[in-house]
Structure formats: C-alpha cells, structure tokens
Amino acid sequence: DAGVTQSPTHLIKTRGQQVTLRCSPKSGHDTVSWYQQALGQGPQFIFQYYEEEERQRGNFPDRFSGHQFPNYSSELNVNALLLGDSALYLCASSPHGGQGYTFGSGTRLTVV
Amino acid sequence: AQSVAQPEDQVNVAEGNPLTVKCTYSVSGNPYLFWYVQYPNRGLQFLLKYITGDNLVKGSYGFEAEFNKSQTSFHLKKPSALVSDSALYFCAVREDSWGKLQFGAGTQVVVTP
Numbered sequence: 001d002a003g004v005t006q007s008p009t010h011l012i013k014t015r016g017q018q019v020t021l022r023c024s025p026k027s028g029h030d031t032v033s034w035y036q037q038a039l040g041q042g043p044q045f046i047f048q049y050y051e052e053e054e055r056q057r058g059n060f061p062d063r064f065s066g067h068q069f070p071n072y073s074s075e076l077n078v079n080a081l082l083l084g085d086s087a088l089y090l091c092a093s094s095p096h097g098g099q100g101y102t103f104g105s106g107t108r109l110t111v112v
Numbered sequence: 113a114q115s116v117a118q119p120e121d122q123v124n125v126a127e128g129n130p131l132t133v134k135c136t137y138s139v140s141g142n143p144y145l146f147w148y149v150q151y152p153n154r155g156l157q158f159l160l161k162y163i164t165g166d167n168l169v170k171g172s173y174g175f176e177a178e179f180n181k182s183q184t185s186f187h188l189k190k191p192s193a194l195v196s197d198s199a200l201y202f203c204a205v206r207e208d209s210w211g212k213l214q215f216g217a218g219t220q221v222v223v224t225p
Contacts (some may be wrong), residue, residue, distance in 0.1 A: 004155075006155075031210065033212065033213075035213075041217060041218070042202055042215035042216055042217050042218050043156070043202070043213075043215050044215075045212035045213065045214070048211070048212065050210075056211055056212055058212060090155055090156065092156075092213075094210070096210070097209060097210060100158060100161060101146075101158070101213065102158070103148070103155040103156040103157075103158075104155050105154055105155040106154075106155045108153070
C-alpha cells in the first residue's frame with residue numbers, strides 16, 4: 001500500500017518563476033494538507049483541501065494556491081517565486097474526520 | 113491560538129541511557145498531541161499521538177509520551193536510546209480532529225556510542 005507520494009523530489013527555479021508541486025495521498029485518505037519547512041525550522045501549515053475545496057488556510061500570501069482533484073490528489077502552486085520560498089514542501093494526507101496524518105517525503109524547492 | 117514549545121534545541125545522550133525530549137503546548141480546548149521524527153532529507157514519520165484516555169501513550173520504536181494536563185506538557189521518552197535514534201524530533205498540537213497541525217521548532221537528538 002503506497003503512502004503519500006510527492007513529485008518532484010527536488011526542483012530548482014529562478015526568482016519570479018512559477019512552480020507546481022504534486023501530491024498523491026495515501027490510499028483511503030481524502031484530505032490533503034500542505035506544509036512549508038524552511039531550513040532549521042518546524043513545518044508551517046499552508047492550507048488544507050477536502051472535497052476539492054480549500055477548507056483551512058495558514059498565514060501565507062495569495063501567491064500560494066492549490067487544487068484538489070476528484071481522485072483526491074493535490075497540487076500546490078507558487079507564483080512569483082522569492083528566494084525566501086526555498087524550503088522543503090511537505091504534503092500530508094488523512095481520512096476525513098481521522099486523527100492521524102501521513103506525510104510524504106517532500107519536495108525540496110530551491111529558488112536562485 | 114495554539115502553540116508548541118520545545119525548549120531544547122539539542123539533546124545529547126549516551127547509547128543505552130534514557131532519552132527525554134520536552135514539549136509544552138497551549139490550546140483553547142482539549143489538545144490533540146503528536147510526536148514526529150525526521151531523518152535528514154526525509155519527510156516526517158509518525159511516532160505517537162494523544163487524543164484522550166490514558167495519559168501514558170506508547171508509540172513506535174519503543175518511544176512513549178506522558179500527557180500532563182496541569183503542566184500542559186507532552187514529553188517524549190525512551191528508556192534506552194540507540195544511536196539510530198539520532199534525528200530531529202517535532203512535537204505538534206491540534207485543536208480539533210481535522211485541522212492544521214502546529215509544530216514546535218524541533219529538537220535535535222544526538223545519541224553517542
């Protein structure tokens with residue numbers, strides 16, 4: 001049984017560009033959350049998707065947007081990249097009403 | 113608003129000795145508490161959680177944690193540390209059954225042979 005799958009694993013982008021990160025949740029999970037983990041820090045909540053809608057959002061600018069598809073997979077989009085967006089982006093999935101999250105291995109984004 | 117504090121940036125322990133990683137939290141209602149471990153260049157691995165019930169929670173790899181409501185603490189413990197336990201440990205709290213996780217800054221555990 002596959003866990004949470006994220007792609008790509010590593011990515012290098014230039015300032016001002018746009019990036020899309022992808023996440024496939026664990027089988028049986030329908031809720032997807034995204035977190036940003038800067039170097040040396042704990043993960044910070046970006047947003048959560050359930051039933052293809054953004055259900056909760058953290059303190060991130062509108063440059064960060066997302067989408068959830070009917071098969072529960074999700075995308076994170078970041079526009080107008082800044083150097084400060086360099087981080088490990090983690091996707092976590094959970095069953096609706098469930099109490100546990102399963103995290104993917106993350107996408108390491110470097111903005112140069 | 114919910115918050116988590118991990119007062120130690122790093123904990124050093126000799127292999128075979130007890131390991132404790134401290135965590136205190138603040139939430140407006142009943143807390144949902146979690147511990148995760150992260151190895152270099154990897155995602156987060158779930159260790160254990162407290163939702164309700166027994167204050168002593170047993171988790172993966174021999175770890176356990178004690179919920180103390182009066183002290184608002186949820187310290188992670190292992191009776192006998194292994195070198196392979198060297199990693200970054202995160203405590204996290206949630207205010208409800210489905211919302212965002214608020215993470216602490218993390219504690220680096222170094223176990224020496």
